[in-house]
Amino acid sequence: MKYDPIDPNLFIKNRKKLSGRMRPGAIAIVNSSDIMPTSADGTMPFKQDASFFYLSGIDQEESILLVAPDFPNESYKEILFLKETSELIAIWEGHKYTKEEATQTSGIKTVMWLDQFENVLNTILAETATIYLDSNEHIRNSSQVETRTDRFNKWLKKVYPLHEIERLAPILTDLRSVKEEQEIEMIQKACDITEKGFRKVLKTLKPGIGEYEVEAEYAYEFLRNRASGFAFEPIMASGANACVLHYLDNNQICKDGDLILMDVAACYGNYNADMTRVLPVNGRFTHRQKEVYNAVLRVKNYATELLSPGGTIQEYHEAVGEFMTEQLIGLGLLNKKEIENQDPKYPLYKKYFMHGTSHHLGINVHDVASIYKRFEPGMVMTVEPGIYIREEGIGIRLEDDIVITSDKPINLMKNIPIEVEEIEDLMNS
Incomplete structure (x- = not known):
């Protein structure tokens, strides 16, 4: 792992919340991710299962966490099972956790090798x-890949068909939606690294540079x-x-007079930032670009102030939509008569602002949370309104990461930097 060690008290606290x-x-069993294949003998970079990492801090494949808070044997209340390493694995794959290192990382005292798990x-x-068994119940999950x-869930139900199975996802979804201070610090670190790339x-940035070259600048700053x-x-x-x-080609040349929208962020310690900024390729916004940009910025600032305890996603999006409608009227894209006759189920602002304003952020970029859960202090949300005028070739989205508190967000x-004047000054200094 590239990131610095994380205080294991975070994972101890998370397991305690789960046990409660x-x-x-009852017991809970959570598995690590697979190493996913590409083709031939290739593999994708390893990405740890979010639930497993949240509860253990272990960033390694072929691992199982078992939590049994009421079990009579004290040493079996929390057990971490790891694949046993060897000299051959060390030569070909590198260092793996020792039992002592796994305890230091997770705070789990009982660590066993995976071949002991079934007994x-x-x-x-x-x-x-x-x-309690975990599963991916994110409402936008559409993966057909068997994890x-x-x-594991299929195997356990077959071998132990008479045990009662409970869903772990609703509990972890609720717990993960409100972040511990350490988690917010990790997200802040990801945001700070993202800032370095942006600066x-x-x-x-200048006319003639490739979108791919801009991407490369971020990659360099993130990794270093x-x-x-x-x-x-x-x-x-x-x-x-x-x-x-969701433009991902990143293969065109940035032209004089154009804007570039950059939706990009760093991941640090498995916690994510999520930023969007828009820059004028030549360092100066045109009058129209500035008009649209400032309209989006006003919506972002307005939406940020709405993020307070007690609100709901539905109420929030409706309020943001009404404010966005006012901005679109000011830009000459909609008129009041059209708005008076619109279908409330399909508001006209969605022609120019067709996505949601916010999502939860954490170990997953689109982090788990019930859309019906009211906002609470400790939730971390993106705020990312946008206006997309295809007939003018202008697309502007601005996005920050916001912590909800009992006071101001x-x-x-x-x-x-996000204000027009600051951006232009920095680009031309």
């Missing part, structure tokens, strides 16, 4: 009626600052490409 939500006498599980389940967790681009890499596939969309919401990206 479980039924008396230990059999012992524990002889005294257990209920098993290690999926395979580098402010100095290097110990980030794991990009939090997600970066979007470097110049000109009309910015009107494609805290902007984790407050130091990343």
Whole structure:
């Protein structure tokens, strides 16, 4: 791992919160991610399962966490199972956790090799009626790939068909939606690294540069600052490409007079930032570009102030939509008569602002949370309104990462330039 060690008290606290939500006498089992194949003998970079990392801090494949808070044997209340390393593995793959290192990382005192799992599980389940199993229940999940967790769940239900199975995802979804202070610090670190990349681009962007070169500047700054890499596939969309919401080609040349929309952020310690900024390729916004840009900025600032305890996503989006409508009227894109006759179920502002304003942020970029859960202090949300005028070839989205508090929201990206005048001054200094 490139990142600095994380205080294990975070994971100890997370497991304690989980134990407090479980039924008396129940156990929970969580698996690490697979190493995913590409083709031939290739593999993708390893990305740890979010639930497993949240509870253990272990960043290694072929691992299992078992939590049994009420089990009579004290040493079996928390067990971490790891693949046993060897000299051959060390030569070909590098260092793996020792038992002592795993304890230091996770705070779990009982660490065993994976080949002991089935025997230990059999012992524990002889005294257990209920098993909590994890699954990917994110409402936007559409993957057809069978994960290690999926395979394990099938195996366990087959081998232990008479035990009662409970869903772990609703508990972890609720817990993960409110961040501990340490988690917010990790997200802040990812934001700070993202800022370094952005400031580098402010100095290097000019007509004739490739979108891919802009992406490369971010990659360099992220890696040299110990980030794991990009939090997600970066979007470097110049000109009309910015009107494609998930533009990923990043292969065009940035032209004089165009804008470039950059939706990009760093991942640090498995916690993610999520930033969007828009820059004039030649260092100066045109009058129309500035008009649209400032309209989006006003919506972003307005939406940020709405993030306070007690609100809901639905109420929030409706309020932002109404304010966005006013901005679109001011830009001459909509008129009041059209608005009076619009279908409330399909508001006209969605022609120019077709995505949501915010999502939860954390170990997942689109972090887990119920859309019906009211806002609470400690939630971390993006705020990312946009206006996309395809007929003018202008697409502008601005995005910051916000912590909800009992007082005013805290902007984790407050130091990343966003005002038109500051951007132009920095690009031309």
